[in-house]
Amino acid sequence: MNKIGRFGDFGGQYVPEIVMNAVNELNEAYEKYKNDPDFLEELHEYYKNYANRPSMLYEAKRMTRDLGGAKVFLKREDLNHTGAHKINNVLGQILLAKRMGKKRIIAETGAGQHGVATATVAALFDMECVVYMGAEDVERQSLNAYRMELLGAKVVAVQSGTRTLKDAINEAMRDWATNIETTFYCIGSVMGPHPYPTMVRDFQKIIGEETKRQIQEKEGKLPDCVIACVGGGSNAMGAFYDFVKDKKVRLVGAEAAGRGVHTIQHAATIARGSKGIFHGMKSLFLQNEEGQIDEVYSISAGLDYPGIGPEHAHLHDIGRAEYLSITDEQAVCAFEYLTRMEGIIPAIESAHAVAAAMEIVPNMKKDESVVICLSGRGDKDVFQAARYRGVKLDEN
Amino acid sequence: MRIKEAFEKRKTNGQKALITYIVSGDFGYETTKKNIMSMVNAGADIIEIGIPFSDPIAEGIVIQEASQHSLEGGTTLAGIFKMVKELRNETDTPFVMMMYLNTIYRFGTERFFDLCNECGIDGVIVPDMPFEEKDEIQETATAHGVDNISLVTPASHDRIESIAKDAEGFLYCVSSIGVTGTRNEFTTDFDAFFDVIKKNTEIPCAVGFGISGPQQAKKMSRYCDGVIVGSAIVKIISEYGEDSPKKVYEFTKGLRDALDE
Numbered sequence: 001m002n003k004i005g006r007f008g009d010f011g012g013q014y015v016p017e018i019v020m021n022a023v024n025e026l027n028e029a030y031e032k033y034k035n036d037p038d039f040l041e042e043l044h045e046y047y048k049n050y051a052n053r054p055s056m057l058y059e060a061k062r063m064t065r066d067l068g069g070a071k072v073f074l075k076r077e078d079l080n081h082t083g084a085h086k087i088n089n090v091l092g093q094i095l096l097a098k099r100m101g102k103k104r105i106i107a108e109t110g111a112g113q114h115g116v117a118t119a120t121v122a123a124l125f126d127m128e129c130v131v132y133m134g135a136e137d138v139e140r141q142s143l144n145a146y147r148m149e150l151l152g153a154k155v156v157a158v159q160s161g162t163r164t165l166k167d168a169i170n171e172a173m174r175d176w177a178t179n180i181e182t183t184f185y186c187i188g189s190v191m192g193p194h195p196y197p198t199m200v201r202d203f204q205k206i207i208g209e210e211t212k213r214q215i216q217e218k219e220g221k222l223p224d225c226v227i228a229c230v231g232g233g234s235n236a237m238g239a240f241y242d243f244v245k246d247k248k249v250r251l252v253g254a255e256a257a258g259r260g261v262h263t264i265q266h267a268a269t270i271a272r273g274s275k276g277i278f279h280g281m282k283s284l285f286l287q288n289e290e291g292q293i294d295e296v297y298s299i300s301a302g303l304d305y306p307g308i309g310p311e312h313a314h315l316h317d318i319g320r321a322e323y324l325s326i327t328d329e330q331a332v333c334a335f336e337y338l339t340r341m342e343g344i345i346p347a348i349e350s351a352h353a354v355a356a357a358m359e360i361v362p363n364m365k366k367d368e369s370v371v372i373c374l375s376g377r378g379d380k381d382v383f384q385a386a387r388y389r390g391v392k393l394d395e396n
Numbered sequence: 397m398r399i400k401e402a403f404e405k406r407k408t409n410g411q412k413a414l415i416t417y418i419v420s421g422d423f424g425y426e427t428t429k430k431n432i433m434s435m436v437n438a439g440a441d442i443i444e445i446g447i448p449f450s451d452p453i454a455e456g457i458v459i460q461e462a463s464q465h466s467l468e469g470g471t472t473l474a475g476i477f478k479m480v481k482e483l484r485n486e487t488d489t490p491f492v493m494m495m496y497l498n499t500i501y502r503f504g505t506e507r508f509f510d511l512c513n514e515c516g517i518d519g520v521i522v523p524d525m526p527f528e529e530k531d532e533i534q535e536t537a538t539a540h541g542v543d544n545i546s547l548v549t550p551a552s553h554d555r556i557e558s559i560a561k562d563a564e565g566f567l568y569c570v571s572s573i574g575v576t577g578t579r580n581e582f583t584t585d586f587d588a589f590f591d592v593i594k595k596n597t598e599i600p601c602a603v604g605f606g607i608s609g610p611q612q613a614k615k616m617s618r619y620c621d622g623v624i625v626g627s628a629i630v631k632i633i634s635e636y637g638e639d640s641p642k643k644v645y646e647f648t649k650g651l652r653d654a655l656d657e
Contacts, residue, residue, distance in 0.1 A: 004528065013528055014497060016454045017559070018549040018573055020526045160460055166451060173453045178574040180551050277498045277524075277532075278451065290473055291502030292450040 005194020008317055010310035013193040015280045018177045022185075027195045029100050034202060043095055047206065050124070051080050051087045055207075057214035057371070062341045070224060070364035072357065074344070074374045075211050077235060084347065084376030085207060085235040086117035086188060092203030094121045097184035104128045104179065107186045108172040110137055110165035110231065111302035111349065112144025113376055114188030119153035129153040132172045134164035137301045144380055162295045165231075165305045169279055189232025190309035193280030197309050204238025211371055212242050219369055225250040225360060228373035229352040230323065231267070231303035233312045235375035244320060253312060254356035256298035257325035265297035269308040270316055270323035276307075283310040299328040299384065302349040302376075330355040332388050335378060347376030348384065398490040398518050399543060399565045402441040403600040403621055412655045413622030414613075415602055416648060417444035417494065419462040419630050421471025423637045425479040431633060434645035436489045439652030442566075444521065444626065445480065447473060447495035454523040456577025458627040462634050473503055481515040492519035492545060492565070497532060505533055509540040519543035519565040527559050548593060549573060550584045560596035567597055569620060571605045577627045579606035590619045610654030617655055625651060 005011045013023060033039040047053040056079065060072040077085040090107075097105060105122045107129070109115030115131040122129035131148050135157040138145045148155050161167040169192075176185045190197045190204075208226070215223050226243055228236035230253035243249040258266035266272065273284035278293060286294040286306040298304045315321035326334075331348055334355035339345045346354055350373070357372045364370065378385075386393050406413045416435045420428050432443055448463035448471055455463070480491060493512070500508045500522070512520070519542060525532060530544060537544045543565030548556050551573050560567055572584050593601055603616050604624025613623045632647055633640040 013526065014524050015526060016523050017526050017547045017555075018454075018551050018570065020528070020555065021551055021553060160457075161451065161464070170451050170453050174456075174575045177454070180573050274502075277501050279453075280524075285498075287498070287502065289502070291496075291498040292467065293498075 005198060007311045007314035010281065010283050010313045011194055011197060012282050013280065014277050014282065015193045016177060019180060022176070022180050023193050025100070029096055030195050030199050033096060033099060039095065039099070043092055046091045046095070047088065051091060053080065053206065054210045054214070055079055057211060057218065059218065060342050063338070066341060067358065067361040069361040069366065070368035070370045072361060073215060073223070073369060073371045075207060075239065075371055077207060077373060077375045078344070078346065078350070078377035082113070082117045082120050083379070084113040084117065085204060085238060086114045087120070088206055088238065089188065089200050089203040089234060090114070090117040090121045090186060093184070093186045094125055094127070097186070098125060100184065102182065102184035104183045105186050106130045106132070106172050106175050106183055107188060108132045108165065108168040109188060110168070110304055111300065111347070111380065112137070112141040112148070113302060113347070115148050115153070115155070116144055116151070118186050119148040119151035122153060123151045130156060130175065132156050132158055132168040132175070134162070134168045135159050136163040137165065137168070140301050140384060141380060165301070166293065189234040190237045190311060191232040191279060191281060191307065197281065197311055200234055201237045201241055201311060204234050205241040207235065207238035207373060208240060208242035211239065215369065215371065222246055222249055223371045224364065224368040225252060225370045226373070227252045227254065227353045227357050227360065227370060229254045229303060229349045229375060230308060230312060231256070231305045231349065232307070233309040235373050237309060237311055239373040240315070240321060244315070251315070251321040252356055252360065253321055253323040254326045254352040255323055256300055256303035256352060257327045258297040258299070260327055261325050266325070267296040267298040267304050267306065268325040269306065271325045273308070278307060281310045283313045284308055299331060299388065300348045300352065302347070303352065324356045324359070326352040326355045328388070332385060334358060335381065335385055344374070345378035345382070346374055347378045348381040350375045351378070398488065399442060399492070402490050403566065406441060407621065412617040413441040413600070413602065414439060414651055414655060415442040415444060415604070415622055415624040416440040416629055417446055417624065417626030418633070419446045419448055419459060419466050420476045420479070421448065421469060422462045422466040422633055423640070424469065425475060427638050427640065429479060429483055430641040431644045432483060433486060434641045435648045436487050438645045438648035440489070440648055441622070442490045442492060444494045444624070445476065445491050447476060447493055447499055449496040449499060452496065454575055456575045456627060458631050458634070459576050462630045473499060477511045477515045480517060484516040490518040491516060492521055492543070493517055494521040494523070497522050497525045500533060505536045509536050509542055512542045513540050517542060519545045521545045521547070521568060523547065527555065550589055556592050557596045560593055563597050563599050566600040566602050566622065567593065568624065569593060569601050569603045571603050571607070571616065574605070576605055578608035582606065586619045610650045613651050614654040614657065623655070
């Protein structure tokens with residue numbers, strides 16, 4: 001077995017020959033710069049002065065009181081520039097692209113948060129940017145689609161297949177194969193061929209590192225539990241990674257159960273998936289018995305993906321992290337709950353993590369603490385939340 | 397062995413091999429069977445049996461759409477094996493399956509190659525399994541005597557040597573960077589590309605990706621031992637459906653005649 005980029009049996013580099021040199025070139029560049037003081041200094045400079053890091057760790061006192069269990073903290077990735085954790089990874093990748101001499105950036109996006117972050121940083125560095133977005137996602141997240149265009153990116157609405165995130169990734173991979181010499185593919189999650197799962201995790205691990213420092217300042221000890229939503233799994237991997245070695249810290253991923261894991265309309269890869277090889281990696285996927293990838297569903301465009309990053313598949317496999325399935329209904333309730341309880345409107349993706357916390361926290365002790373990674377802000381989801389409740393807004 | 401013999405037969409006669417591709421099960425297995433026999437009868441030497449996949453990342457729009465259409469019609473791998481077995485009563489032409497790795501992995505590698513033997517599949521081409529990951533199937537394929545056919549591309553550069561050295565059956569030489577589909581022109585420096593390839597392997601080389609018709613087939617054939625035509629045929633089948641076998645025969649005959657000119 002090829003040992004490169006493996007997490008147990010998961011991971012690998014299952015991509016067409018045509019992109020292998022580009023994958024290797026990226027891997028070499030990443031190996032060269034990941035510990036390079038100048039690279040890291042520049043990255044942290046942008047984290048601080050452009051992305052607004054460190055993001056704060058907020059003690060949610062009303063929520064804590066209401067749930068009546070452990071103390072609840074929110075890691076406020078929603079307060080980053082562009083409104084989500086995605087900027088952490090994009091800054092890293094585009095600084096790398098710059099050093100590699102690439103001038104054209106492509107990306108896929110589901111909810112649009114990664115696309116917006118990519119378009120933003122591409123604007124900052126004056127690079128050409130093309131974002132692939134499923135046509136259905138362009139409809140559900142038209143605000144983000146237009147935001148990318150404002151930033152100077154070209155948004156391609158992908159009409160093939162299920163017209164969602166997986167199809168956007170297919171199309172981005174085809175673009176990459178066609179423009180391999182000039183183009184840098186900025187993948188938005190801890191997925192794809194090596195080095196992406198590792199590299200994206202490393203650019204996101206600052207979430208967990210800051211959290212550890214911040215909670216020790218506030219509580220004088222590690223948290224008892226860290227909770228994050230999981231689509232491909234980048235905010236969760238970022239939040240978990242620095243705690244993986246702290247065996248007493250419970251790590252919980254919240255995946256999208258859509259209309260329920262016993263229906264066909266969900267995106268709960270850990271709960272219902274099986275091992276497969278797709279999008280450059282061996283991991284868990286929702287697929288039929290012949291290996292055709294399933295059409296998946298979630299109210300959240302950012303979690304609407306039939307796979308999961310290989311490191312999550314591994315953490316699940318060895319029992320280090322656990323994964324809960326959260327339905328649309330639970331997520332919308334949590335979206336409204338946090339909004340009214342703390343005056344913070346979470347992204348519908350992050351609301352899945354809040355919903356998981358609402359199940360876990362009441363069963364914990366008062367001297368324990370929980371960190372929820374609030375991966376993004378929910379302005380983009382207001383129309384959808386209204387629609388879910390049958391409230392008609394003028395969307396034009 | 398059949399793959400090697402197919403190339404040798406053409407070479408002995410001073411000809412080039414013609415390899416044609418089809419998306420299996422599109423418009424039903426019967427249509428596919430008729431089309432494969434049309435290609436064989438018109439002078440195709442090797443048939444690439446395309447296995448439709450929900451997310452074919454290496455394919456252009458023509459094969460994507462045909463694959464989706466075929467899957468919507470209920471095509472399965474088990475059904476395709478059954479069809480191949482039936483075809484073996486009619487022809488000895490080598491068959492290679494072109495498919496994505498997940499199809500083999502999920503079906504079970506051992507079970508998959510057992511069925512290759514049972515139904516008469518001579519080789520497999522797996523476009524999302526690069527050299528680094530070929531151990532995923534190599535041992536089982538070898539044990540079953542099924543060729544694992546590798547691809548090299550104009551972006552492969554220094555990788556060509558190691559890939560070509562280990563190549564089995566024939567080496568699939570991708571004409572230009574990008575995905576499958578017909579092209580109006582090529583920008584690859586073919587002399588340099590095939591120079592490196594020929595230096596590193598004795599096995600036959602066939603060129604594919606973007607060959608749209610007889611003229612291009614003829615032009616490309618001078619660099620190697622055979623040409624591969626895919627999307628142009630799939631396009632005809634998409635257009636004519638159940639009535640396509642006659643058109644596919646005519647088109648394949650045109651390719652054969654051009655190569656033999």
